[in-house]
C-alpha cells in the first residue's frame with residue numbers, strides 16, 4: 354500500500370543512500386531517475402575519504418563526525434561488501450611550520466573529541482612498513498577515518514532499494530518540473546512524465562539548474578578536481594585507509610593516497626577541496642612518481658589519467674538540505690563531502706521526507722539561506 358511517491362533525481366552516493374532508506378518505508382514508492390549510469394557524477398571521481406579532520410567550524414565538524422560514525426552501522430545493515438576500508442588516516446609533515454600546524458590541529462580535534470593523536474615515526478613504520486616517509490617532524494593518526502568504494506556502495510544501495518520495490522531508470526534525463534499550486538506535480542524526462550508527491554534533487558552540480566526550474570536559487574562554486582588511478586599492485590598499505598604525505602618540495606602540494614581491494618591506488622593532491630583541471634597522462638605520471646618516492650613498493654604501478662570531476666559545491670561550502678519554501682514538495686540534497694555525509698543525509702532526510710520531521714542538525718543548512 355505505497356501511497357507516497359518520491360522521485361529522486363540523481364543516482365550518485367546521495368541519491369543512492371536516500372533511495373535505500375526511503376524504500377525501507379512501506380508506504381513510500383521510490384523512483385530514481387539518472388541521466389547517465391549510477392555513480393557517473395562526482396561520486397565516481399571522488400577520493401572518497403570519510404572524515405571530519407579538516408571540517409570547520411565545530412558544528413560542521415560535528416555533522417561530519419556523526420555521519421562518519423554512522424558508516425559502521427550502515428555497513429552492518431547492508432551486510433554486503435561496500436568497499437569500506439577501516440584503519441584510519443595517517444599524515445606527516447616535513448617542515449617546522451606545517452609540523453606545528455599539525456600538532457595544533459590535533460590538539461583542537463582532540464578537544465572536540467575526535468579520536469586522533471600524534472604518533473612517532475616508529476609507530477608510523479610499524480603500521481605501514483613499506484613507507485619511506487623521509488624527514489618527519491610531526492605525524493598523526495586519525496583512527497576513525499575510513500575510505501569507501503563508491504561504485505560498490507551505490508550498487509548495493511540501489512540493489513537493496515530495487516528489492517524493496519524502488520524503480521531505477523538509468524540514462525533518463527530530467528528536463529522539466531510540472532508545477533501546480535506551488536507543488537511539483539510531475540517530473541518530465543525527454544520521453545515520459547513521472548507523477549510525484551515529493552521530488553528530491555540529489556543531482557550534484559546540476560542541482561542549481563534543476564532548482565531554477567522551480568524558481569529556487571541554489572548557487573554553487575565551480576570546483577574541479579582530479580584523482581588518478583593506477584594499475585593494480587600488491588598490498589602496500591596493510592593497515593591505514595588513507596595517507597596524506599607532505600610536499601616533496603615547495604613547488605608541489607600534499608599528496609593523498611589510498612589502496613582499493615583490487616590493489617589499484619587512487620592518488621590526489623592538495624586538500625580535499627583543491628582545484629585541479631589537469632587530466633593529462635603527464636600529470637598522472639608526475640603524481641605517481643611522487644607517490645613512488647614515499648612507497649617504493651609500488652614501483653611497477655602505472656598511472657591511468659582520469660577525467661576532471663566536479664564537486665557539488667554550494668557557494669558557502671556547506672550542505673544544502675531540506676524542502677524549499679517556494680515549492681513545498683521539492684527537497685534539495687546538495688553537498689561537498691557527500692561521501693562522508695551519505696549515511697547521515699540518507700537517514701535524516703528520510704525522517705524529513707517520510708515523517709515530516711525537521712531535523713535540528715540541518716537547521717544551518719536550509720535552502721532558504723540563499724534567499
Ligand SMILES: Cc1cc2nc3c(=O)[nH]c(=O)nc-3n(C[C@H](O)[C@H](O)[C@H](O)COP(=O)(O)OP(=O)(O)OC[C@H]3O[C@@H](n4cnc5c(N)ncnc54)[C@H](O)[C@@H]3O)c2cc1C
Pocket residue numbers: 362363364365366367368369386387388389390391392393394395396397398399400401402403404525526527528555556557558559560563577578579580625662663664665686687688689690691692693694
Ligand atoms: C576530485 C574529488 C574528490 C573528492 N573527495 C572527497 C572525499 O575525499 N571525501 C568526501 O566526503 N567527498 C569528496 N568529494 C565530494 C563527493 O564526491 C561528493 O560530495 C559526492 O560524490 C556527491 O554525491 P551526489 O550524489 O550528491 O552527486 P553526484 O555523484 O554528482 O550525483 C549526481 C547525479 O545526478 C545525475 N543528474 C544530474 N542531472 C540530472 C538530470 N537532469 N536528470 C537525471 N539525472 C541527473 C548525475 O548524472 C549524477 O549521477 C570529492 C569530489 C571530487 C570531484
